[in-house]
Amino acid sequence: MAILVTGGAGYIGSHAVKGLLAEGERVVALDNLSVGHREAIAALETVAEGRLTFVEADIGDRDTVRRTLRDHKIDSIMHFAALAQVGESVDHPLRYYRNNTASALTLLEEALDAGVARFIFSSTCATYGEPGPEFIPIPETCPQSPINPYGRSKLHVEHMLRDARAAATDAGKPFAFTALRYFNVAGSDPDGLIGEDHNPETHLIPVVLQAALGTRKFITIFGEDYDTPDGTCIRDYVHVCDLISAHIAALRALKPGEQRAYNLGIGKGYSVREVIESVRRVTGVEFEVRKGERRPGDPPTLFANPAKIREELGWEARFQSLDEIVATAWNWFREHPDGYRS
Numbered sequence: 001m002a003i004l005v006t007g008g009a010g011y012i013g014s015h016a017v018k019g020l021l022a023e024g025e026r027v028v029a030l031d032n033l034s035v036g037h038r039e040a041i042a043a044l045e046t047v048a049e050g051r052l053t054f055v056e057a058d059i060g061d062r063d064t065v066r067r068t069l070r071d072h073k074i075d076s077i078m079h080f081a082a083l084a085q086v087g088e089s090v091d092h093p094l095r096y097y098r099n100n101t102a103s104a105l106t107l108l109e110e111a112l113d114a115g116v117a118r119f120i121f122s123s124t125c126a127t128y129g130e131p132g133p134e135f136i137p138i139p140e141t142c143p144q145s146p147i148n149p150y151g152r153s154k155l156h157v158e159h160m161l162r163d164a165r166a167a168a169t170d171a172g173k174p175f176a177f178t179a180l181r182y183f184n185v186a187g188s189d190p191d192g193l194i195g196e197d198h199n200p201e202t203h204l205i206p207v208v209l210q211a212a213l214g215t216r217k218f219i220t221i222f223g224e225d226y227d228t229p230d231g232t233c234i235r236d237y238v239h240v241c242d243l244i245s246a247h248i249a250a251l252r253a254l255k256p257g258e259q260r261a262y263n264l265g266i267g268k269g270y271s272v273r274e275v276i277e278s279v280r281r282v283t284g285v286e287f288e289v290r291k292g293e294r295r296p297g298d299p300p301t302l303f304a305n306p307a308k309i310r311e312e313l314g315w316e317a318r319f320q321s322l323d324e325i326v327a328t329a330w331n332w333f334r335e336h337p338d339g340y341r342s
Ligand SMILES: NC(=O)c1ccc[n+]([C@@H]2O[C@H](COP(=O)([O-])OP(=O)(O)OC[C@H]3O[C@@H](n4cnc5c(N)ncnc54)[C@H](O)[C@@H]3O)[C@@H](O)[C@H]2O)c1
Pocket: 006, 007, 008, 009, 010, 011, 012, 013, 030, 031, 032, 033, 034, 035, 036, 037, 057, 058, 059, 060, 079, 080, 081, 082, 083, 084, 099, 103, 122, 123, 124, 125, 182, 183, 184, 185, 186, 197, 198, 203
């Protein structure tokens, strides 16, 4: 028996592989390396004690997926593989529906065919769109109404999972799934083995760290006139290692035929200005900050209500302070200013 991690060469997927290996699991990482890193797999192999197999393939490649599920007796899947840039999804929506929805459908069909029992899906708070103030902090019951193709490509997968599970249960199959709706994932492996390397980088903490490193000339704040205490947008930052403990807890808790959904954030928000100040404190470096216009579709405040995952899975984020999260990210970026290429 092994666990399949799709997108295992990416930022979050590679941390999942490391977390599962640390739990003594056998892992098959499947990634088409479209944006993932072979170097991440090579680093993971050094701690895998022979329990990691890498398959370079697309989740939409039916034959390879089928063979992989069968040959490795896959019982559980953590599905991270996706394109994940909101702006790109607006410019190339069909690329997102093809990759994140249609190819996920192939994966799901093959998983059901192979008798996979548990499926953990990387969903996103982007499926909630722009919740009104009455839904802040955001509970799982907040209406899902995404405002961009990325969010919709992910919500379609939640719908497919729900319908497929219901039909599988009716047919007496044990298929169960959990959708984990992440807020902003940040930080890196405290051992420094693997880290975050997106190109282009669009996530706030790495972008600000690039300014501290000097690989980016300045950072721009998009909007300082929001209805928040310092006028800048507020987001919930969850450390990648806490995120992975939640995945492992979700996998262990899932019973045959169940469907679950949890929001994954720490339950408090930090403003863009607070992130910039945290980076200055942690790195001790000054850098230029410029004012920019608001970006369309950027709600002022988004943070999770993590009560459900706390109560049902006993999950609590270990990294609660922004400085601690930023410090682990800084450790990685200082050693790898050019990502895995350095
Ligand atoms: N990073 C965040 O803050 C965040 C927030 C919410 C949700 N998510 C979700 O988490 C997941 C992982 O995000 P990440 O930040 O690690 O992204 P990432 O780009 O670092 O990793 C994604 C990996 O999937 C691979 N991949 C993409 N399409 C594939 C396909 N069709 N077949 C095989 N491999 C494919 C890529 O090569 C890459 O290695 C994504 O599903 C994303 O939507 C991320």
